[in-house]
Amino acid sequence: MVARPVPPATDPIEPAASTPITILVNGERRAGVLGQTVAGIMLAADTLTWRTSPVGGRPRGAFCGIGVCFDCLVVVNGQRDVRACQRRARDGDVVEFEGPSQSEGE
Amino acid sequence: MKVLIIGAGIVGAACARSLARRGATVTVIDRGAPAGATSAAGEGNLLVSDKAPGAELDLARYSLGLWASLRTELAAETNGAFASFEYQPKGGVVAASGEAAAAALSRFAEAQRRAGVDARPLSVQEARALEPELAASITSAVHYPEDAQVQPAIATEALLASARAAGARVLAHTTLTGPLRDGAGRLVGVTTSNGPLEADAVLVAAGPWSGEVARTLGATLAVGPRKGLLLVTARMPQRIWHKVYDTSYVGAVQSDERDLATSTVVESTASGTVLIGSSRQDVGFDGTIDVAVLAEIARKAIALMPFLAEATVIRAYGGFRPFSRDHLPVIGADPDLDGLWYATGHEGAGIGLAPGTAELLAAAMLGEPTAMSLDPFAPGRPSLREVA
Amino acid sequence: MSEVVIIGAGPAGLAAALSASAFGARVVVLDAADDVGGQYWRHLPPERPSNHESLLHHGWATFQRMREALAADPNCTVVSSAHVWAIDRGAVHVLVGEADGSDRESRVYRPDALVLATGAFDRTLPVPGWDLPGVFTAGGAQALAKGERVAVGERVVVAGAGPFLLAVAASVVATGASVVGVYEASRATRLVRHWAARPWELAATPAKARELVGYAAVLVRHRIAYVAGHAVTAIEGRDRVESVTVSALDGSWRPIKGSERQLEADAVCLGHGFTPRLELAIAAGCRLSDRRFVEVDAEQRTSVASVFAAGEITGIGGVDLALAEGAIAGHVAAGGGIVDPALRVEVARRRVLRRFARRLARAHVIGENWATWLSDETIVCRCEDVSVADLAAARSATRSSGLRSLKLVSRAGLGPCQGRVCGRTVEALLSARAPEGRLGGASTDRRPIAMPIRLGELARDHEIEAGIPVKGQG
Ligand SMILES: Cc1cc2nc3c(=O)[nH]c(=O)nc-3n(C[C@H](O)[C@H](O)[C@H](O)COP(=O)(O)OP(=O)(O)OC[C@H]3O[C@@H](n4cnc5c(N)ncnc54)[C@H](O)[C@@H]3O)c2cc1C
Numbered sequence A: 001m002v003a004r005p006v007p008p009a010t011d012p013i014e015p016a017a018s019t020p021i022t023i024l025v026n027g028e029r030r031a032g033v034l035g036q037t038v039a040g041i042m043l044a045a046d047t048l049t050w051r052t053s054p055v056g057g058r059p060r061g062a063f064c065g066i067g068v069c070f071d072c073l074v075v076v077n078g079q080r081d082v083r084a085c086q087r088r089a090r091d092g093d094v095v096e097f098e099g100p101s102q103s104e105g106e
Numbered sequence B: 001m002k003v004l005i006i007g008a009g010i011v012g013a014a015c016a017r018s019l020a021r022r023g024a025t026v027t028v029i030d031r032g033a034p035a036g037a038t039s040a041a042g043e044g045n046l047l048v049s050d051k052a053p054g055a056e057l058d059l060a061r062y063s064l065g066l067w068a069s070l071r072t073e074l075a076a077e078t079n080g081a082f083a084s085f086e087y088q089p090k091g092g093v094v095a096a097s098g099e100a101a102a103a104a105l106s107r108f109a110e111a112q113r114r115a116g117v118d119a120r121p122l123s124v125q126e127a128r129a130l131e132p133e134l135a136a137s138i139t140s141a142v143h144y145p146e147d148a149q150v151q152p153a154i155a156t157e158a159l160l161a162s163a164r165a166a167g168a169r170v171l172a173h174t175t176l177t178g179p180l181r182d183g184a185g186r187l188v189g190v191t192t193s194n195g196p197l198e199a200d201a202v203l204v205a206a207g208p209w210s211g212e213v214a215r216t217l218g219a220t221l222a223v224g225p226r227k228g229l230l231l232v233t234a235r236m237p238q239r240i241w242h243k244v245y246d247t248s249y250v251g252a253v254q255s256d257e258r259d260l261a262t263s264t265v266v267e268s269t270a271s272g273t274v275l276i277g278s279s280r281q282d283v284g285f286d287g288t289i290d291v292a293v294l295a296e297i298a299r300k301a302i303a304l305m306p307f308l309a310e311a312t313v314i315r316a317y318g319g320f321r322p323f324s325r326d327h328l329p330v331i332g333a334d335p336d337l338d339g340l341w342y343a344t345g346h347e348g349a350g351i352g353l354a355p356g357t358a359e360l361l362a363a364a365m366l367g368e369p370t371a372m373s374l375d376p377f378a379p380g381r382p383s384l385r386e387v388a
Numbered sequence C: 001m002s003e004v005v006i007i008g009a010g011p012a013g014l015a016a017a018l019s020a021s022a023f024g025a026r027v028v029v030l031d032a033a034d035d036v037g038g039q040y041w042r043h044l045p046p047e048r049p050s051n052h053e054s055l056l057h058h059g060w061a062t063f064q065r066m067r068e069a070l071a072a073d074p075n076c077t078v079v080s081s082a083h084v085w086a087i088d089r090g091a092v093h094v095l096v097g098e099a100d101g102s103d104r105e106s107r108v109y110r111p112d113a114l115v116l117a118t119g120a121f122d123r124t125l126p127v128p129g130w131d132l133p134g135v136f137t138a139g140g141a142q143a144l145a146k147g148e149r150v151a152v153g154e155r156v157v158v159a160g161a162g163p164f165l166l167a168v169a170a171s172v173v174a175t176g177a178s179v180v181g182v183y184e185a186s187r188a189t190r191l192v193r194h195w196a197a198r199p200w201e202l203a204a205t206p207a208k209a210r211e212l213v214g215y216a217a218v219l220v221r222h223r224i225a226y227v228a229g230h231a232v233t234a235i236e237g238r239d240r241v242e243s244v245t246v247s248a249l250d251g252s253w254r255p256i257k258g259s260e261r262q263l264e265a266d267a268v269c270l271g272h273g274f275t276p277r278l279e280l281a282i283a284a285g286c287r288l289s290d291r292r293f294v295e296v297d298a299e300q301r302t303s304v305a306s307v308f309a310a311g312e313i314t315g316i317g318g319v320d321l322a323l324a325e326g327a328i329a330g331h332v333a334a335g336g337g338i339v340d341p342a343l344r345v346e347v348a349r350r351r352v353l354r355r356f357a358r359r360l361a362r363a364h365v366i367g368e369n370w371a372t373w374l375s376d377e378t379i380v381c382r383c384e385d386v387s388v389a390d391l392a393a394a395r396s397a398t399r400s401s402g403l404r405s406l407k408l409v410s411r412a413g414l415g416p417c418q419g420r421v422c423g424r425t426v427e428a429l430l431s432a433r434a435p436e437g438r439l440g441g442a443s444t445d446r447r448p449i450a451m452p453i454r455l456g457e458l459a460r461d462h463e464i465e466a467g468i469p470v471k472g473q474g
């Protein structure tokens, strides 16, 4: 595990109790706590990639963390183009990765 | 023959290519960078569908044929540098809702058919087979297989690169400042911010600024700006397959002196974004991106294709269509000032009409026969000259 | 009572709100985030309470004080999750609701005075491999540490330029990750020349000095190397970061051949300074300075009547300068004057802090030869996968010096981030090749749609009537 949550037990800020939630990511259950963003839940599970770039198919995930780069777009409850780093997760959210967009060519 | 072209938009670029390939010595000047004004600020629809029978339709059909061959020609002429300018002969679908609109559309298409346009009436089911996302309110539609699109900025650069390969010279950041005249008062070139440039013929292809440029050269031309705005969405999986329009342009919406109209064009581009247009406003060169106008464009697009309500808009942009008083392009020699020519005033169709305009203009300037008559586009025509 | 709308609830916006209200204005503060604080005081959401969150922050007490004062102030309304997506002739168009939602409430404000305090975001120069997962902006890694309590990696490299790297390293360490090293591109001689010049200026900004000393102490305690004159010049890995190449740089940021070292790492934080968030200021019509910040006068007025600006959009200067500028902007926006005694302290602080900021900017200015570490395949525009070679090809095919056309031909900057990440870089790479180093036609800062909006939301924004006859479809 590389990217990970700061373990509450040893975190010097002494987190108080939080509310567990579960979201579905591409059909897989992911545990988190209320107040985390979708990107926060992904990174806490060491998932760094949830999108591929439209032309080169390169892996993308969170980059700027503050809503500026749009690298982190996901589909949340059927809605495309949601910045995972800006959207607070709610219990039961259904998150899917954005499929490849079209390329009609000529 | 030495030709000086003012304006490196798509019209100037196409003219430069046509002239240079006929052996003329061509210089193009632009006060900014090439393909930096109107030709990079609109859509690239190459349409017959929106044109009533007449000279503009004839020019559009002639041009469409040229665009089809440019696809391979420009790739060869630019040594593969412009292997693509996103030419897509995808056809258009015009959808009407309500009886009145359907009847107007059907009459319009019938007249076009008589003029030789491939305009196929569609039942609602047939329309939906072509465009499954059309609104439930649609009552009839017409399919125009000849409609096509290009990416206009790339197309402009490709035409310009081809012109360069044929010997044309392009001077960016060079602003026209006035005429150069000989002792007899004949126009023998222009002065610019970078010095004088001599020429046997001066061609104004300055888009919506053509009226201003003509004035600078001592002539009069009734061409000015008509603002247009567009929306761009994020990339999305393809759900729109043709160019899709509503019938706002069919049959005149009554003129009641207000300053805004929109007519809907929705199309997906080669990159996966959807372009949603567009508005028309007579507000001079005021480039404000008006939220109220964007909202109106959005409403009409959703009325045509409801799924678009969920689409993510990432940008709005727009420009100024070069608008002539009688809505026809201006192609040919100035009736009063010897040595001055025009290729402008194409309003919302300059991308589509550029190659035809260029071929006709080049032939006329060099004294060759033209593929169709230029009379309807003559700069001296009464409908353009008379004071409004 | 005049109404003042403030966009941005970072340090500048918060200070502006309090001082505008103190002068008697009715104040509305709009921020896209779901709580106040901005970038500097980015914190955990209320659903994740803790006992000592202050440990992650500097000036936390100041923030708490401001936040409480604001909440208690009957003349101030804070609207969080307020996404300002357009400014059109003085009207501020806002969507209120969750980020990138589709059913948000649409509001329009037409205030007597507007204060723009939209802040800045990381400027990140591309490096081969910088688009690998595991690479974050420096600010991003910090935001994840403070706002999510997530460690971006196990072995983390921090690199780029500016004192902010120290803050990032400290935040990353506080997640329990180990920081392999902090690589500052500017060389030590340059740093010393600008930092040590006129030390009394540094002494006059005690808070900033204390903060920097604090970060330095963290580095020492954790035995983290701070290496000046070095940069991460390549990032390697298959699907994620596995290692980085660190090189020594000359004074122009050109990597010195033979100095490369490969280090194992699983995350990289890159930051080479900050870019102001200018889109709303541009939409409002505000003039920019040559250095591409919002131009303001002594009263924090922009070139547009009744529009003020404060904080990082007027120049990068850190939290204390943002606070001082915000206080001045709010006071004047509410109808006060710069000579009012209430502003005496703030005006004096602003003077000192601006000098300090100029010094920092000079110490960490981006070296002119940084691009020599790029390879042809390096991605410049992450959204549209436009590489260095693609940009060069667009440039040579068109021979253009026009930014608009080059963007449209290469697609650089046309994706969802709208050039926020790559814009300045694209301009730099293209203008280096343009005749006279000039790029005409457009700026990558213009974004009339300041935040994405659903077409359906846009359709609900306004009612207007139809008009002139339409001819044709183009
Ligand atoms: C919103 C919108 C949508 C559109 N959609 C379509 C469409 O779908 N299909 C279609 O066919 N058309 C469309 N158009 C119209 C089309 O874009 C124009 O008709 C066309 O681009 C005009 O090209 P141009 O070369 O005449 O003008 P421009 O591209 O404007 O070129 C003129 C050039 O002249 C230069 N110039 C001006 N003054 C001077 C001076 N004093 N000295 C030197 N240089 C000068 C300018 O810098 C400019 O580069 C649309 C237009 C808009 C605004």
Ligand SMILES: Cc1cc2nc3c(=O)[nH]c(=O)nc-3n(C[C@H](O)[C@H](O)[C@H](O)COP(=O)(O)OP(=O)(O)OC[C@H]3O[C@@H](n4cnc5c(N)ncnc54)[C@H](O)[C@@H]3O)c2cc1C
Pocket: A066, C007, C008, C009, C010, C011, C012, C013, C030, C031, C032, C033, C037, C038, C039, C040, C041, C082, C083, C084, C085, C117, C118, C119, C120, C121, C122, C138, C139, C140, C142, C143, C164, C167, C168, C277, C280, C310, C311, C312, C313, C317, C318, C319, C322, C450, C451
């Ligand atoms: C991720 C990050 C971390 C940083 N950490 C530090 C640090 O630890 N130490 C340090 O000295 N400096 C840090 N900085 C620099 C920081 O920008 C300043 O020190 C300080 O936060 C500037 O204050 P400000 O009020 O000007 O802007 P900000 O704090 O950036 O506040 C601007 C606010 O405006 C809002 N906003 C912007 N556009 C819109 C819009 N269209 N609609 C609605 N709201 C909008 C944003 O949501 C934000 O809350 C950081 C910067 C970033 C980007």
Ligand code: FES
Pocket: A061, A062, A063, A064, A065, A066, A067, A068, A069, A070, A071, A072, A073, A083, A084, A085, A086
């Ligand atoms: S990580 Fe950049 S927008 Fe979410």
